[in-house]
Structures are given as structure tokens and as C-alpha cells.
Amino acid sequence: MPSTPYYVTTPIYYVNDEPHLGHIYTTIAADVLARHHRLMNEDVFFLTGVDEHGQKVQQAAEAQNIQPIELADKVVSRYQQLWPELAITNTDFIRTSEPRHHQAVHAMWKKLCAAGAIYKDIYEGWYCVPCETFWTETQLNDAECLEDKKCPDCKRSVEKVQEESYFFRLSQYQEPLLEHIRNHPDFIAPESRRNEVLRFVESGLRDLSVSRTTFSWGVPVPDDDAHVIYVWIDALTNYLTVLGMPEHDQSPYWPADLHLIGKDILRFHAVYWPCMLMAADLPLPKRIFAHGWWTVEGEKMSKSKGNALRPSDLLAHYEADVLRYFLLREVPFGADGDFSYDALKMRYNSELANDIGNLLNRSLAMLKKYRNSIVPESQTEEACDRALIADVEAMQREVDQHLSKQAFHLAIERISIVVRHGNRYIEENTPWALAKDGNEARLNTVLYHLVEMLRLVAVQLHPFMPNKSLAMLEQILTINPENIHLNFHDVGGWGKVKAGDTCLAPTPIFPRME
Ligand code: MSP
Numbered sequence: 001m002p003s004t005p006y007y008v009t010t011p012i013y014y015v016n017d018e019p020h021l022g023h024i025y026t027t028i029a030a031d032v033l034a035r036h037h038r039l040m041n042e043d044v045f046f047l048t049g050v051d052e053h054g055q056k057v058q059q060a061a062e063a064q065n066i067q068p069i070e071l072a073d074k075v076v077s078r079y080q081q082l083w084p085e086l087a088i089t090n091t092d093f094i095r096t097s098e099p100r101h102h103q104a105v106h107a108m109w110k111k112l113c114a115a116g117a118i119y120k121d122i123y124e125g126w127y128c129v130p131c132e133t134f135w136t137e138t139q140l141n142d143a144e145c146l147e148d149k150k151c152p153d154c155k156r157s158v159e160k161v162q163e164e165s166y167f168f169r170l171s172q173y174q175e176p177l178l179e180h181i182r183n184h185p186d187f188i189a190p191e192s193r194r195n196e197v198l199r200f201v202e203s204g205l206r207d208l209s210v211s212r213t214t215f216s217w218g219v220p221v222p223d224d225d226a227h228v229i230y231v232w233i234d235a236l237t238n239y240l241t242v243l244g245m246p247e248h249d250q251s252p253y254w255p256a257d258l259h260l261i262g263k264d265i266l267r268f269h270a271v272y273w274p275c276m277l278m279a280a281d282l283p284l285p286k287r288i289f290a291h292g293w294w295t296v297e298g299e300k301m302s303k304s305k306g307n308a309l310r311p312s313d314l315l316a317h318y319e320a321d322v323l324r325y326f327l328l329r330e331v332p333f334g335a336d337g338d339f340s341y342d343a344l345k346m347r348y349n350s351e352l353a354n355d356i357g358n359l360l361n362r363s364l365a366m367l368k369k370y371r372n373s374i375v376p377e378s379q380t381e382e383a384c385d386r387a388l389i390a391d392v393e394a395m396q397r398e399v400d401q402h403l404s405k406q407a408f409h410l411a412i413e414r415i416s417i418v419v420r421h422g423n424r425y426i427e428e429n430t431p432w433a434l435a436k437d438g439n440e441a442r443l444n445t446v447l448y449h450l451v452e453m454l455r456l457v458a459v460q461l462h463p464f465m466p467n468k469s470l471a472m473l474e475q476i477l478t479i480n481p482e483n484i485h486l487n488f489h490d491v492g493g494w495g496k497v498k499a500g501d502t503c504l505a506p507t508p509i510f511p512r513m514e
């Protein structure tokens with residue numbers, strides 16, 4: 001039976017700059033979901049890639065005296081090297097300079113034209129190159145940005161633009177979009193962002209300028225190559241390109257289950273994109289989640305301050321799994337957060353080294369000491385054993401529920417509850433006293449429960465810390481975990497560890513960070 005498709009995307013990153021913390025954040029989040037859905041045996045398509053076109057990239061290339069495509073090639077190789085280092089398991093990597101993407105953008109444009117949604121006029125207004133956003137004079141004025149000629153969003157300089165342009169009849173889709181958002185409470189998350197979009201759309205949508213004539217780095221308008229297609233129309237279409245759409249009308253992966261984005265690009269995804277899709281008569285994505293922004297040691301990251309956190313620097317000091325864990329544990333997805341080395345060290349030492357690491361070491365050390373690392377048979381269960389099993393089973397259900405709402409921090413917290421339960425279980429059952437008293441039956445049961453609980457914790461942690469999880473499973477199962485078919489059906493569920501299975505002596509997986 002074909003398995004359920006699950007399609008998750010990240011934004012495609014501009015190639016004007018090297019990857020930084022903000023870029024890895026979304027991609028790690030998407031990877032956790034992709035891995036979790038693979039554990040559920042779903043047919044996962046996980047897309048990331050780069051946005052190579054537009055004035056911003058063209059200007060960045062000019063500043064380095066190279067062609068935009070040369071700049072793109074350079075930055076793309078950084079991303080392509082980075083993703084495996086962070087254990088990212090994307091299915092495809094899209095570059096918007098690829099022929100398949102030009103074709104898709106042309107097909108999209110033609111669909112919009114055929115629907116009567118495109119017309120030619122003169123654009124007169126302002127443009128923010130860093131955001132690749134058009135602003136009207138009134139919008140600048142309302143945001144008190146007209147006098148300083150500043151972008152209402154990023155506060156950098158805007159430039160005056162007057163040129164012939166194609167327009168997309170965005171205004172026509174105001175009511176259908178409002179209706180869709182109102183009828184689909186889960187379409188935009190978190191709730192505060194949904195309200196923000198509702199207010200924006202209710203205040204009235206104006207037609208959108210969708211082509212430029214004063215620079216050339218982009219996809220030309222079909223049959224009118226004095227114009228390049230507005231970079232956001234081009235970029236948003238990437239989500240269809242990889243599925244062979246919109247040339248083909250459908251794909252098992254469309255509509256996407258989830259577009260993960262940062263809060264700054266919400267309007268493009270939650271307003272322009274659905275309206276384009278409606279005009280092209282295509283289904284809308286099921287959900288758009290806008291996460292918050294990271295500051296670094298209390299400061300906004302910026303190129304000018306030179307404080308942008310580079311993944312390569314982070315990876316020189318911390319393992320990928322530790323970064324993945326910290327970024328998703330530290331801050332509720334959707335809220336803004338601050339990255340600090342102290343916070344990372346604190347969380348690592350208390351939650352990973354102390355709680356999980358200790359539990360694994362103590363349990364496997366006792367198994368070795370009392371049973372030569374061979375899993376004993378569980379005997380008569382007592383209330384505390386049944387409570388541990390119930391907690392593990394609730395964890396499995398609740399992690400899934402949290403992840404279906406992108407509440408990564410709650411999912412991790414739910415796993416931690418079991419870990420703390422496990423440590424308490426040891427304190428309460430005092431295996432060393434059972435051994436001393438010769439209470440072999442009870443000792444067997446306690447050791448069995450510890451091993452099986454740890455195994456299921458490792459399975460639940462897998463999407464977050466794939467390498468650490470495999471290292472845990474290796475100690476618990478002593479078989480090459482690469483050979484295990486990691487899905488909940490085969491490895492989830494209490495009781496898969498059998499009496500007679502052999503574990504390894506513990507080797508610390510989370511040594512303390514000094
Ligand atoms: N190219 C567009 C996206 C097109 S999607 C069809 C773009 N690229 S970007 O490289 O500027 O930004 C990509 C993502 O990085 C955005 O989701 C943005 O929110 C995110 N971040 C940039 N700085 C960030 C932080 N400081 N913190 C968290 N995420 C941040 O926009």
C-alpha cells in the first residue's frame with residue numbers, strides 16, 4: 001500500500017550572503033519533522049534550496065566584481081557542504097537558476113496570464129532591495145518612513161522606482177483569501193501571526209507589481225524579455241518546480257503539508273503565494289508556520305556588525321546534534337530567542353549530560369555489573385513499573401501531537417519527563433539494594449524496564465539528535481543501528497527488547513562540557 005505523502009519545505013535562501021544561524025534553524029526544524037514522519041513510515045519529500053535571482057544578489061555580485069551566477073555557485077557549495085554536516089536529510093535541493101525552475105516559473109506566469117490575472121501598467125513607488133519589496137508612498141508615510149526614505153520592515157534605505165511593469169491582480173483575491181484563512185484555523189501559525197495576516201488582508205490588498213525592467217538577473221517574462229519576473233513570484237514557485245508542477249496539474253506531494261518560514265517573510269507566503277495559487281487554480285498549502293528570530297548574545301545579527309553566527313564556527317565547537325537539540329529546545333518555535341554560549345552549555349550539562357547521559361550510564365553500568373550486560377526477563381510488574389510503561393506510551397503519543405503543531409520544545413520536554421521519571425525509578429527501586437538483598441526477581445524486572453525505557457527514549461530522540469540516538473541504540477542493542485529499519489512500527493512500542501539480548505558496557509555519549 002503506498003504510504004501517505006508528507007511534503008515539508010524551508011524558505012530558499014538568498015545567495016548574497018553565506019549561511020548563518022537563521023538559515024540552519026529553519027532547516028533543522030524541517031529535518032526533525034521529515035525524520036519524524038519517516039519514522040511514521042510516511043513518504044516524505046523535504047525540500048530546501050537557494051534563491052539566486054533579484055536585485056539584491058545582482059548588487060552583491062557587482063560589489064565583488066563577479067557575475068551573479070559565480071556568486072551563486074560559491075554560496076551554493078557552502079550550503080551543499082553544510083547540510084550533511086548538520087545531518088540534514090533533504091530530498092531535493094532547488095537552485096532557482098536551474099532550467100527546470102525557469103520552466104516552472106514560465107508555466108506559472110502563463111497560467112496567471114490565462115486566468116486574466118496579469119496586466120501591464122506603470123509602477124511608481126519605492127523599492128527595498130534588501131527585502132525585495134515594493135512600497136507605496138502611502139505605506140512609507142503611514143509607517144513614518146517617508147521622510148528618511150526607509151523600509152518600514154528592515155529600516156534600510158528604499159529607492160524610488162518608476163518603470164513599466166506587469167501587475168498581478170492581487171486585489172481580486174482579497175475576499176477568497178479571507179474566507180480561506182477564516183475557514184482554515186490551522187492554515188497560518190502561530191495564532192498571533194494568523195491574526196497579523198488577517199488584519200493585513202482586511203485592510204485591503206492592492207495589485208502587486210510583478211516585473212522589473214531596470215536590472216536583468218532573473219527569469220525573463222515570456223515573450224517580453226525587457227522584463228524580469230519579480231523575484232518573489234519566481235522564488236515562491238520553487239515549491240512546485242521540484243514536483244514537476246505547474247506544467248503538470250498535480251503531484252502526490254501537493255498541496256504541501258507545511259511551509260516553514262521566518263516571521264519576516266510571512267506576507268509573501270501567507271498572502272501573495274495563496275493568491276497566486278488561487279489564480280492558477282491550484283490547491284493551497286495546508287499550513288504555513290512562521291518562526292521567530294534569533295539574536296546573538298542579546299544583539300541583532302547583522303552583516304555590518306559582523307556578529308552573524310556562522311554554522312561552520314559553531315560546528316567547530318559543538319556537535320551537530322547538540323546544536324540541533326539546543327536550537328529547538330531553547331525557544332518555543334514561533335517566539336524570538338537569544339543564542340548564548342552560556343545557555344547552550346547550561347542546557348547541555350543539565351539535560352543531556354546529567355539527565356539523559358547519566359540515566360544511560362547508570363542503567364547500562366548496573367546491567368553490566370549485575371547481569372553481565374545481558375537483558376534479564378521482566379517478572380511480576382508492580383505499580384511503579386506499569387507507571388513507567390504508561391509514561392513511555394504517553395510520551396510516544398504526545399511527542400507526535402506536539403510535532404504536528406510544530407511545538408518542538410514541548411516534544412523535547414515530553415521526552416525529558418520520561419528521562420526524569422527513569423532517574424526517579426532508579427532512586428525508588430535502588431537496584432544496588434535489591435542486588436545486596438538477593439532479590440533477583442525484582443532486580444530483573446527493574447533492569448528490563450530501564451533498558452526498554454531507554455531504547456524508546458532513544459527512538460523518540462532520533463529526529464532531534466540522529467547521531468546521538470544511534471549511539472544510544474548501539475549501546476542498548478549492540479547491533480549496528482544502521483541496519484535497523486527505524487520506524488515506529490518496527491521499533492516503537494513496549495516490549496521489543498527481549499530477555500537474552502545483550503547490551504554494551506556504557507561509554508559516555510554526553511560528556512560534561514567544561
Ligand atoms: N529568499 C527569501 C525566501 C524565499 S522563500 C520562497 C529569503 N531569504 S533569506 O536568506 O533572506 O532568509 C531566509 C530565512 O532566514 C527567512 O525565513 C528568515 O526569517 C530567516 N532568518 C534570517 N535571519 C534570521 C534570524 N536572525 N533568526 C531566525 N531566522 C532568520 O528571505
